[in-house]
Amino acid sequence: MARYPGTHTTGRGGFMPRTKRGNAPSIRDVAAVANVSVPTMSRYLKDPERVSEKKREAIAAAIEKLNYRPNPIARALALDMSESITVMSADTRLYGRTQTIFGIERKAQEIGYPITICVLDPRGGERMLSNVRSCLDRSPAGVILIDFDRLTDSVVSRIPASTPMVIIGGPRHERRAQIHLCEYDSAYAMTRRLLELGHETVHYVSVPADVDARADGWRMALSDAKVPAPAPIATTWDAEDAIEIGRRLGEDPSVTAIFAGNDEVAMGLMRGLTLAGRRVPDDVSVAGFDDHTLSKVWNPPLTTVRQRFSEAGEHAVALLKEQIDDVVNDCSRGEAWTVFDRIAGDLVERESTAPRRS
Amino acid sequence: MARYPGTHTTGRGGFMPRTKRGNAPSIRDVAAVANVSVPTMSRYLKDPERVSEKKREAIAAAIEKLNYRPNPIARALALDMSESITVMSADTRLYGRTQTIFGIERKAQEIGYPITICVLDPRGGERMLSNVRSCLDRSPAGVILIDFDRLTDSVVSRIPASTPMVIIGGPRHERRAQIHLCEYDSAYAMTRRLLELGHETVHYVSVPADVDARADGWRMALSDAKVPAPAPIATTWDAEDAIEIGRRLGEDPSVTAIFAGNDEVAMGLMRGLTLAGRRVPDDVSVAGFDDHTLSKVWNPPLTTVRQRFSEAGEHAVALLKEQIDDVVNDCSRGEAWTVFDRIAGDLVERESTAPRRS
DNA sequence: CTGAAAGCGCTTACAG
DNA sequence: CTGAAAGCGCTTACAG
Numbered sequence: 001m002a003r004y005p006g007t008h009t010t011g012r013g014g015f016m017p018r019t020k021r022g023n024a025p026s027i028r029d030v031a032a033v034a035n036v037s038v039p040t041m042s043r044y045l046k047d048p049e050r051v052s053e054k055k056r057e058a059i060a061a062a063i064e065k066l067n068y069r070p071n072p073i074a075r076a077l078a079l080d081m082s083e084s085i086t087v088m089s090a091d092t093r094l095y096g097r098t099q100t101i102f103g104i105e106r107k108a109q110e111i112g113y114p115i116t117i118c119v120l121d122p123r124g125g126e127r128m129l130s131n132v133r134s135c136l137d138r139s140p141a142g143v144i145l146i147d148f149d150r151l152t153d154s155v156v157s158r159i160p161a162s163t164p165m166v167i168i169g170g171p172r173h174e175r176r177a178q179i180h181l182c183e184y185d186s187a188y189a190m191t192r193r194l195l196e197l198g199h200e201t202v203h204y205v206s207v208p209a210d211v212d213a214r215a216d217g218w219r220m221a222l223s224d225a226k227v228p229a230p231a232p233i234a235t236t237w238d239a240e241d242a243i244e245i246g247r248r249l250g251e252d253p254s255v256t257a258i259f260a261g262n263d264e265v266a267m268g269l270m271r272g273l274t275l276a277g278r279r280v281p282d283d284v285s286v287a288g289f290d291d292h293t294l295s296k297v298w299n300p301p302l303t304t305v306r307q308r309f310s311e312a313g314e315h316a317v318a319l320l321k322e323q324i325d326d327v328v329n330d331c332s333r334g335e336a337w338t339v340f341d342r343i344a345g346d347l348v349e350r351e352s353t354a355p356r357r358s
Numbered sequence: 359m360a361r362y363p364g365t366h367t368t369g370r371g372g373f374m375p376r377t378k379r380g381n382a383p384s385i386r387d388v389a390a391v392a393n394v395s396v397p398t399m400s401r402y403l404k405d406p407e408r409v410s411e412k413k414r415e416a417i418a419a420a421i422e423k424l425n426y427r428p429n430p431i432a433r434a435l436a437l438d439m440s441e442s443i444t445v446m447s448a449d450t451r452l453y454g455r456t457q458t459i460f461g462i463e464r465k466a467q468e469i470g471y472p473i474t475i476c477v478l479d480p481r482g483g484e485r486m487l488s489n490v491r492s493c494l495d496r497s498p499a500g501v502i503l504i505d506f507d508r509l510t511d512s513v514v515s516r517i518p519a520s521t522p523m524v525i526i527g528g529p530r531h532e533r534r535a536q537i538h539l540c541e542y543d544s545a546y547a548m549t550r551r552l553l554e555l556g557h558e559t560v561h562y563v564s565v566p567a568d569v570d571a572r573a574d575g576w577r578m579a580l581s582d583a584k585v586p587a588p589a590p591i592a593t594t595w596d597a598e599d600a601i602e603i604g605r606r607l608g609e610d611p612s613v614t615a616i617f618a619g620n621d622e623v624a625m626g627l628m629r630g631l632t633l634a635g636r637r638v639p640d641d642v643s644v645a646g647f648d649d650h651t652l653s654k655v656w657n658p659p660l661t662t663v664r665q666r667f668s669e670a671g672e673h674a675v676a677l678l679k680e681q682i683d684d685v686v687n688d689c690s691r692g693e694a695w696t697v698f699d700r701i702a703g704d705l706v707e708r709e710s711t712a713p714r715r716s
Numbered sequence: 717c718t719g720a721a722a723g724c725g726c727t728t729a730c731a732g
Numbered sequence: 733c734t735g736a737a738a739g740c741g742c743t744t745a746c747a748g
Contacts, residue, residue, distance in 0.1 A: 026740085026741055026742085027741060027742060028741075028742095036718080036719090037719045037720080038719085038720095038741090038742080038743095039718075039719060039720085039721095039743075039744080040717085040718060040719075041742095042742065042744085043717090043718085043743095043744095045742090046743085050717080051717075051718085052717055052718085055717085055718085069491070069492075070495075070741085070742075071435075071495065071740090071741050071742070072495055072496055072742095073434045073435050073440060073496065073740090073741080073742090074435055074724090074740070074741035074742035074743090075741080075742055075743080076431045076724095076742090077429075077431050077432055077435050077724050077726085077740090077741080077742070077743095078723080078724055078741080078742045078743045078744085079724085079742085079743070080724070082431060084474070084496075086472075091460070092456065092459065092460055092463065093456055093457060093460045093651075098451055098456050099451060101450065102449070102450055102451045105450065105475060105477045106477075109477055109479075109489070112492070114444075114474050114492070114493060114496065115475055116442070116472050116473065116474035116475070117463060117472075117473055117474070117475060118472065119463045119464075119467055121467075131467065133427070134427075134470070134472070135472060137427055137428075137429065137430055138430055138431065138442075138472065139431060239651065239652055239655045240654055240655055242655075243655065264651070264652060264655075267652060267655050267656075268655045270657065271655050271656070271657055271659075274657055293451075293596075293597065293622070294597055294622060294625060294652060296598055297597045297598055297600075297601065297622075297625050297626045297629050298629070298657075299628065299629050299632055299656075299657050384724085384725055384726085385725060385726065386726095394734080394735090395734065395735045395736080396725090396726080396727095396735085396736095397727075397728080397734075397735060397736085397737095398733085398734060398735075399726095400726070400727055400728085401727095401728095401733090401734085403726090404727085408733080409733075409734085410733055410734085413733085413734085428725085428726075429724090429725050429726070430726095431724090431725080431726090432724070432725035432726035432727090432740090433725080433726055433727080434726090434740095435724090435725080435726070435727095435740050435741065435742085436725080436726045436727045436728085436739080436740055437726085437727070437740085438740070
């Protein structure tokens with residue numbers, strides 16, 4: 001039933017195609033119809049200019065007639081590089097990642113590269129690396145690493161320097177292309193703003209991360225203002241867990257300003273504060289981070305720092321494409337790929353923060 | 359610099375590898391070390407039992423020694439089927455889709471299939487189909503279609519019946535594997551529940567969808583209760599747009615119960631209601647749909663119907679895998695793939711709904 | 717500008 | 733059980 005030697009020359013009629021390509025025309029079929037050789041076809045596909053006008057027309061007609069579409073898999077095998085981008089990320093449900101991936105998808109579609117998702121096993125270690133390896137085995141044209149929780153080091157070192165790659169977020173890597181979200185700066189600014197509103201200090205509730213630039217910005221702003229920093233409170237990615245934290249914080253009348261590691265946590269905190277009988281922002285100000293889609297809809301609307309995730313995703317693809325074109329053209333490999341582009345967030349003050357009640 | 363004929367037999371030393379595979383060992387290299395033929399290697403890879411014990415050991419040792427990993431691209435070319443799953447979906451940022459994709463990712467990883475995302479162009483038509491085509495050109499082992507806004511028909515008809523596929527959501531398709539989310543039933547139940555709470559009618563705010571099973575369930579529940587149905591109000595996927603709708607609804611003292619097409623819209627409505635000076639649930643009850651991660655954190659926590667998106671995603675992969683195994687084993691192609699599995703949602707009553715104030 | 721040849725790394729009848 | 737051969741659909745030197 002399946003294909004066997006000779007099958008295609010004798011007309012691959014047979015049964016139903018086993019897969020989508022099935023009996024789609026091959027480059028050889030088109031070459032025959034256009035009366036040119038296969039290599040000429042190949043040249044035409046890569047750059048029509050390399051073929052004489054006459055053949056060009058014949059080929060175009062044949063392609064049209066047979067509705068030919070080159071087989072990307074065969075191409076990938078010959079080139080040892082498939083025309084696709086793989087995105088490596090941990091849990092894709094988290095807001096920032098979803099948005100970033102969306103931006104990547106949009107731009108990738110624009111340049112005609114499909115994207116494949118390589119989920120980094122949250123348990124890390126060997127399991128995560130085996131994921132990475134198996135994605136690399138597919139020879140993607142390039143990889144985009146979303147590194148919002150800094151599991152990067154072990155992954156980055158697995159990716160050959162010759163492989164186009166861009167990292168979004170994470171600690172700085174030498175000789176790699178990277179997009180920096182300036183979280184430290186934003187956190188610093190938000191904290192300072194809260195201080196300006198008259199709050200004596202601001203409490204920080206942190207989201208899981210090995211290295212937390214947001215916490216660092218907060219701490220530094222406090223330190224610069226000569227305000228002692230309360231111990232940061234750690235929570236999970238699950239907003240529900242922040243409710244209890246909010247409630248406890250609400251029981252302490254001295255806390256009047258809380259800065260959360262992300263908007264979802266901020267929302268959980270606000271719920272907890274409400275349960276503790278405290279009003280936002282009258283009794284306590286709450287600020288988040290990210291500008292989640294629902295932040296402006298929250299009750300009250302949440303003050304936060306807007307992160308340009310999807311823009312970062314789009315930019316990552318653009319950067320990656322440059323590198324890919326470089327390797328395709330065999331030029332400047334690896335050398336000039338050191339990039340560190342900033343995509344800064346900005347403060348958006350809504351109604352969840354207010355001057356300290358005197 | 360690049361590969362040229364003979365390169366691999368003469369030792370492909372040369373420069374840096376151009377891509378990740380670069381100078382990875384091929385099946386031929388391993389065969390040489392193990393002192394067996396390439397076909398024997400191939401047989402071993404597919405099913406070690408088909409090879410004599412002696413060779414089996416030699417091969418295992420050689421694989422280990424060279425750290426050999428088969429090239430999935432070459433395999434895909436030979437088999438005209440790549441070991442990967444492509445997921446087709448419109449805007450992946452929307453809650454249900456993100457969750458579903460997460461489930462797919464988790465299960466796909468378990469069975470060792472990478473997933474590639476094919477974003478369906480929201481503008482539909484030819485643009486969308488060209489996306490589909492180019493994904494199909496990659497010969498995925500199977501496809502999962504997330505059809506939460508019913509753009510399905512034109513896509514489904516493009517996918518050969520011989521291609522393993524499972525559809526999640528959407529209107530029923532003959533002779534296809536499909537997972538049904540029972541939204542009609544859930545919407546019916548929610549509406550009836552609201553009526554039981556004493557509300558004279560329930561208003562419906564609908565999310566964009568060509569065919570809206572949720573609206574149908576709502577309408578039928580009203581009709582069965584002999585309650586006239588108010589005109590449904592259409593909104594967008596953007597929760598912010600629901601604020602204004604909530605405000606307007608809030609100005610009408612006769613509305614005491616609102617059912618939203620999804621949780622995010624419900625949240626927007628609640629915000630609008632608040633702005634209109636109405637309290638939830640004291641003045642008006644609001645129910646959503648989906649059980650968004652933030653629903654239980656909302657102020658007040660949102661009554662909704664919990665949808666098992668990630669479970670649906672996982673089940674889809676399981677169903678797909680069965681089909682894939684069928685085609686790999688050349689059996690029962692296409693015939694027995696008619697499946698219609700239900701994954702029902704369930705009502706979760708939280709604090710945003712209450713008996714009508716007498 | 718163009719074609720014949722060889723190669724990419726696998727798989728699958730076929731004939732021992 | 734196993735190897736030699738041919739094939740999957742492309743690409744790229746090489747030599748006109």
